[in-house]
Amino acid sequence: MTLCMPAADPAVMVRRASIAEALRGLVPPANVITEEETLRAYDSDGLTAYRQPPMIVVLPETTAQVSAILKYCAREGIKVVPRGSGTGLSGGALPLADGITLGLGKFKRILEIDYPNRCIRAQPGVTNLALTQAVQHAGFYYAPDPSSQIACSIGGNVAENSGGVHCLKYGVTSNNILGLEAVLIDGTVVTIGGKHLDAGGYDLLGVMTGSEGLLAVITEVTVRILPKPTAAKALLLGFPSNEAAGICVSAVIAGGIIPAGMEMMDRPAIHAVENFVHAGYPLDVEAILIVELDGPPSEVEELIARVAALAREAGACYCRISANEAERLAFWSGRKNAFPAAGRISPDYYCMDGTIPRGALAKVLARIREMETRFGLSVANVFHAGDGNLHPLILYDANKPGELARAEAFGAEILKLCVEVGGVLTGEHGVGVEKRDLMPAMFNDIDLAQQQRLKCAFDPEGLLNPGKVFPTLHRCAELGRMHVHGGKTAFAGLPRF
Amino acid sequence: MTNISIASEAHLVEAIASATGPLNVEGRGTKRGFGRPAPSRPTLSLAGLAGVTAYEPAELVLDVKPGTTVAEITRLLAERNQELAFEPPDLGPLFGMAPDSGSIGGAIACNLAGPRRFKAGGARDHLLGFSAVSGRGEAFKAGGRVVKNVTGYDLCKLMAGSFGTLAVMTALSIKALPAPEKVRTLLLLGLDRTAAWEAMVKALSSGHEVSGAGFVPASLAPAFGEERLSSGVTVTALRLEGTARSVADRMTALRALLGGRSEELHTANSRTFWKRVGDVQPFAGDNRAVWRISVPPTRGPDIAEIVESIPGADAYFDWGGALAWAAVPNADAKSAEAIRTGVAAGGHATLVRAPDEIRAAVAPFQPLPPSLAALELRIKQQFDPRGILNPGRMWAETG
Amino acid sequence: MQTHFSPRQLADPALAEANSILRACVHCGFCTATCPTYVLLGDELDSPRGRISLVKEMLEQDKPATAAVATHLDRCLSCFACMSTCPSGVDYMHLIDTGRAHVERTYRRPWAERALRATVGAVLSHPGRLRIALALAWFARPFAGLLPARLRNMLKLAPKRPGVTATGPGTYPAAGPRRMRVALLTGCVQSVMEDSINAATVRLLTRHGVEVVVSKGASCCGALEHHLGRLDSARAAAVASIRAWCAEIDGKGLDAIVANTSGCGTLVKDYGHLFRGDPALVADATRVSELVKDISEILATLPLKFDAVQALRVVYHSACSLQHGQRITAQPVKLLTDAGFDVRQPAESHLCCGSAGSYNILQPEIAAALRDRKAANLAAVQPEVICAGNVGCLVQIRSGAKVPVVHTVELLDWATGGPAPEGLAAGR
Known part of the structure; x- marks a missing residue:
């Protein structure tokens, strides 16, 4: 690990047994994990480049237990790392050798579904997808849909201000939540917002969203749900070059169209994914775009035709319009499984998350290609083209000495490039430990x-x-x-x- | 008292760093009467720090200085068929000021948003990045110029709605979005409150992408200026926006869904109607106190009932029934208590307009529970430990 | 992900295989979402990703399993929902097998646990012993209150009336011209507890021109023992079956080996892998693996002649061994729909019912929680009958359901002229 974490406090670590004992008095004893082998399972989140077993894992079941744990930790000066589903890609839940990992996996209940007020009140461990599944039979859904939505928790989504493929039109987490219950480090339970808009006072709801577990521990979330669009169709477009795909993206936005989602994948990503999902992606193109239009049927038809025309002008060599819901979902399933599917072509990958102005897409992709040669590592590109959020996956093999270090250096260079062209270090994965030391670039x-x-x-x-x-x-x-x-x-x- | 017209960021740093006591901070001063009354103090005016420094339609972003008027920005965006999707209301006339004179800095600092709030978000959701000078006299920046950005804490959210109590913005990057080609409004006439809320819930739960939903009681209908609304019946208004065909199709579908007696407003009339709703025009001309009450949508009828129980008071609703604008003849402690009791179960009530002495006596902003009040005080102390920027503007004890 | 095996360790084929499986995992955590125990317990250690970590640690360090490690591996149902979910193609099935074998080898369970596991293995997979045990259970039923909890649980799963086997070894000729000749794996538990399923299968197949042979000696596939991490006993059971079927293949020939218990089918399809280290048997094992088909796969190739049936509302429960183990999801639903039933799919269809071989005996609390959750999801579609393709699921779900629970073949047999399944006798 080339990452420096704050030095562990030996004075805390020697008290490990008594701390565990105290925690066993606060939660059911089986919910305090201290054995070496078992702590290893908690040593990283979705970013595996950095690992550190925690001193202790504690799994509370109620807000009162969270409050008691934090109060105890504040009194005893013990560090706390909150953890949701452990799918984060920036190491936000990386444990500390002298810290307690506070897992919220047992907070799995949906507490209330309120259709007239169009919201769901849920515990933080409920998965993003479970929110939609709970209301889809009534014609509603929860809009932000990070690719890991099957597994990532809503509490983690709030902590990271997660996006997803549909946030181009429907916004990220912070635009889609109404209220929070959270516990401050001194054990105080606070309620922010509710089922109404714009909580009074400073916008603590906005501030807590994306605060990466550094401000408070979230114990309840109220999310807005939206009625499902009456129609949704997706175009699968193939291009002979990344540049052509980039031009198409800019042309669509400049044409006054805000698609529900506009995603791009380059050749290596297309091949990795198609191998797993069999989504029917064209394999003889350099880049694909998936463009989804949703809304009233007549509008969808109209806009699909306009996007198809813009794509042709930009040089698209392949165009398929989803004929039915199954096909539309197949287009997306490839995209949503793209990261882990990279595991099929490489033992490890390092996922970047910079955002750039759309106009700089082609230029940045070309520069990344140059870097591939320089660093001797290849990259599969998967990204939210509509809002310029790149996800270059740097493929490496952690078992080969030096490859991780090269991947890290490569990643840092990509992110600096993003800032250089007017973008930012991270669009939706968070800073965590991964981009922490790059913050001075911005x-x-x-x-x-x-x-x-x-x-x-x-x-x-x-x-x-x-x-x-x-x-x-x-x-x-x-x-x-x-x-x-x-x-x-x-x-x-x-x-x- | 002295009015310090800020000309540059360096000038602002100097003004704050050298301040020996509290300062009032304002953009163009149109909402001076919003919040707790400010004692007479030196005032930092940002009106002179104005102008659009960059506008990139294809990137959906523009950079502006805080003193730029919202009206100027709106005009500029319209040239490229774009707009500020959060529809910043022009509250100038409500406070007896000239229309179209409010600044973008002020609109963001007050976190104001119009009828599209529930669909497109508020001012808070459209500020992508900013530069500012804190109460410590430190010039800093946060956010960026792209929509997807989680690099560091979202200080944009903290600035929006902080009424200049933490830092003073010197530059803002704001999201621009394509403006809808067509607008149409369905006016359902004569529904009682229960039926009106049912209609709004139904419309907003449908897939027809309603982008405005409000309720006007019979007594206020004439104040909306539409001749067709002068017949003394309630009006439940639902707005549709998009391409011509889409709007027409959805209007047909919406009418079929809701039935009943109705009228339609087309693009120009629709725009006028919803501007009146957002700008609180019905109350601009009178001298009653004005409350802005945000509740869960289905709590709207309870708020309407509470307001009705106050003699001489009126309220109309926006945001699908979740936002009430209420005018109350005597904003005394008793009516304030009635209104605040109404939001005790969830929501907040802000006394937006009232004479100074009343805003000094009745907390204009919803009082916070002690734990949150203490937290907000700590935030204020972190950004403005000397209490230079607009102290007492939001709460007597904090900022 | 990164692994730390020494070259010496990698010379061991089992560890070499574990290493290559581990390297495919990218720790994304998608598997946690569909893992029944993680959904219930919310502890990383009770998720596939957590167990992968436990196994990795144990194998890399070559450490004996601790009680905690054994507990968390034991809680795995081997439903393999994780494998359906995993985008990077981690072969969790073979990794957990290796992990379980390591636990069996290095960890000494408390005696009560050992006794129970030995009993389960020894009784369930031997039809003769099971029949005696069930007869005892029938007598013991009135005294259930006197028994320890887990034994009481075993008793609850025992049928009210010990079954009589109607499908013993022998050949069941095709009616009319013969289309194919298949061997039927009757299953050790199924042949005793639910022989009506085998009888329905034989009727259904012979009626459609298939000659069915039940080979003497192929009475247990070894899956139950395999589930318990007892690979040697599992192989011993498998060897008998492999010999019996190969004799059949080399004799009159077989077009397929049909499994109507998908739990068995999944293991038999994997015999090639189970015997990969045994040069004497690997070829025959592979021949068997390549021939075995789930009954729904065979039926999909036959021109079934459906009578008009009552369009009963059927909720189809997808057995884990079918949907995750063998990736068979569409065929059974299509067959039932073609037969004229109104087929519904329940919510959370990916979640296990808690049966999972002998899991409901060894982990009664988790199994009961999963059964209740499954029963609620099934009941939510208001079915008139519940059907599934695996005997374990039928027994488990029946203990929590208010409508008849039958095997897919029983419905299909009925729809093509056979008798109505028990509980559905009221005409069609």
Whole structure:
């Protein structure tokens, strides 16, 4: 592991047995995991490049138990790493050697479905897909649909502000939740929002969304549900080059069309996926676009024709329109299984998540191709083209010495390129540990200090998920005294961990 | 008192860093009367820091300075068939100011959104990135210029609706979206409250993509200026937007779904109608106190009943029945208590317009439970430890 | 993902195989979503990804299994929903087999546990012993309250009346011209507890021109023992079956070996792999594996002649061994629909009913929770009859259902002129 985490506190680690004993008094004893073999199973989330078994895993079952655990940890100065389904791709749930991993896997109940107010109240461990499944028979769905939606939890979605293929038109998690119950580090249970819009006061709902488990532990989520569009159709378009596909993407958006989803895959990704899903993707093209239009049937027909025409102008060499629901879902199933399907062509992959202006698509893809040669690793590209959110999958073999380090360096270069062309480091996977040390590429010390100040308002001792998001660890007291001088902080040279 | 017209970010840093006491912060001042009354203090005005610095229609983004008027931005976007999808309302006239004079900075800082809120999101959802100067005099930036961005905390959300109490924005990147080609509004006439809410729930639960839904009681219908609405019956309004054929098809479907006596407004009349709804025009001309009450949609009728029980009060509804605009003759403690009791089960009520002495006595913003109030105070202290920026604007004890 | 086996370890074919399986896993966690025990318990350790980690650790370090590791591996139902879900194609089935064998070898369970597992293996997979046990159970029923919980549970699953076998070894000729000749795997448990299924299968096949042979010696496939991690006993049972069928193949010839218990079918289809390290048997085992078909696969190739049936509302429960083990999902539904039934699919059809071989005896709490969840999902579509393609599921679901629970072939036999299945006698 080339990653530096905050040094573990030996004074806490020697108390491991007594801490476990105390936790067994707060939750059913079987819900406290301490054996070495079993802790290993919790040593990483969906980002396997970094691993660290936690000191202890605790699996509470109620909000009161979460509150009691946090109160205990705050009193004893013990670090806490919240964890949902462990599908995150930025290492947001990477454990700490001297920290407790607080798993919310037992919070699996849907508490209320309220159709007239068009919302669901659910515990955080409920999977994203389960929300839609709970209401689809009544003609509703929950819009954000990250590719891992079958397994990822709604609590984790809130923590990461997850997106998905349909957020181009329907927004990301923060646009689709109404309320939260959360527990602060001192054990205080707070309720933010509810079934109404725009909770009064500062927008804590917005601030908590995407806070990567650093501000509070979410114990309940109220999400908005939407009526299912009356019609949905998808186009499967094939292009002779990435450039042509990129031109098509820009042309659609510039043409005033906001598709429900607009996804792109390049040749290596198409081949990996088709092998598993048999979605009927064309194998003799360089790039495919899946463009979905939804809404009233007449509008869908009209827009499908317009997109098909724009695609032809951009040089599309393959065009298939989903003939029925099964075919539309088949187009998507390939896309949604794309990441893990890469496991079929490579033992390991490192998934990037930068966002760029749509207009820079072709240029960035060309630069990534150059880097492939330089780093000696290949890349499969899968991404949300409609909103410029790239997911280059860098294929590597962790068993080969040096490959992980090369993959990391490659990834860092891609993300810096994203920032260089006017984009950002992460579109939906979060900073976590993965992009933590790249934050200075986008933000200076003062920018980062503001974010840490928000953290200080919630968790002044820095016990919740430390080591994530921020490249340098400031004590809140230090931040308070921080002196700004000509745009530079006094301790800009402070070592990163 | 002194009015400090900010000309640049450096100037703003200087003004805040050198401040020895609290400052009032405003964009173009149209919503000065919103929030707790500010004592007479030096005022930082952002009106001079104006202008669109970049507009990229194909990227759906524009960069503006905070003092730019919303009206100017709207005009610019319209040239490329785009718009601000959150429909920032023009509350100037409600506060006795000239129309079309409010700033984009102010619209975001007050987190205002029009009738499309439940579908397209609020101001908070359309701010992609910003630069600002905190109460510590630190110039910083957050967010970016792309829609998909989770790099660091979402400080855009924190800025939207913070009424200038944490930091003062100097530049904003805002989302632009294609404007609908056609708009049509179905007006269901004469429904009682129960039937009206049933119709709204039905319409919003359908796949017809309704982008505006409101209820106007008979007493207020004439205030919407439409001749057809002057007949003294209630109006339940449902808006459809999109391509011409799509709107026509959905209108047919919606009429079939809901039945009953109805009228239709086409594009221009629709736009006028919904602007009146969003801008609270029915109450612009009178001198009653105005409340903005946000509740779960099905709680709307209860709020309507509470408002009705206050003599001389009126309310109309937006956001599918989830947002009430209520005008109350005497915004005394008693009526405030009645309204706030109505939202106790979930929601919030904001006293948007009232004489200073009333806004000093009745908390204009919904009081928070102690745990959240303490948290918000800690946030305020982190960003503005000296209490320079708009202190007391939101709550007496915090910011 | 990264693995840490030494070259010496990789020389062992079992570890080499485990290594290549582990390398395919990218730790995405999709498998957790469809794993019945993770859905119920919410602990990573009770998910496929967690168990992969436990097995990896144990094998890499060559450490004896601890009680905790054994507990979490034991809780795996071997339903293989995870394999249907896994986008990177991790062969969890063979990894968990290796893991279980390691547990059997290195971990000494508490004596009560050992006794129970030995009993299950020794009784269930031997029709003669099972018949005696069931007779005892029939007598014991009134005294159930006196028994320990898990034995009581075994008793609950025992049929009210020990069965009489009507499909003993022998040849059942085709009616009319012969289209094909098949061997029927009658199943050790099924032949005793639900022989009506075998009888229906024989009627259905012979009626449509198939000669059916029940080979003497092929009485148990070894799946129950295999499930318990006792690979040697499993192989011993399998050898007898392989010999019997190969004799048949080399004699009058076989077009197929038909399994109407999908749990058995799944293992028999994997015999080639089970004997991969046994040069003397691998060829015959593979021949058998290649010939075995689920009954629904055979029926799909026959021109079935359906009488007009009452369009009963049937909810089809997809047995895990069929849908995940053999990836057979569409054929049974199509056959039932063609027969004229109103076939419905329940919610959470991917979730196991909790039967899973002897799981409902060894893990009664989890099995009961899964049964209740399954029963509720099935009842939600308000069926008149529940059907499935595996005897274990039938017994398990019956204990939680209010309508008749029958095998797919019983409905198809009925629809093509056979007798009505028990409980559905009220005309058609």
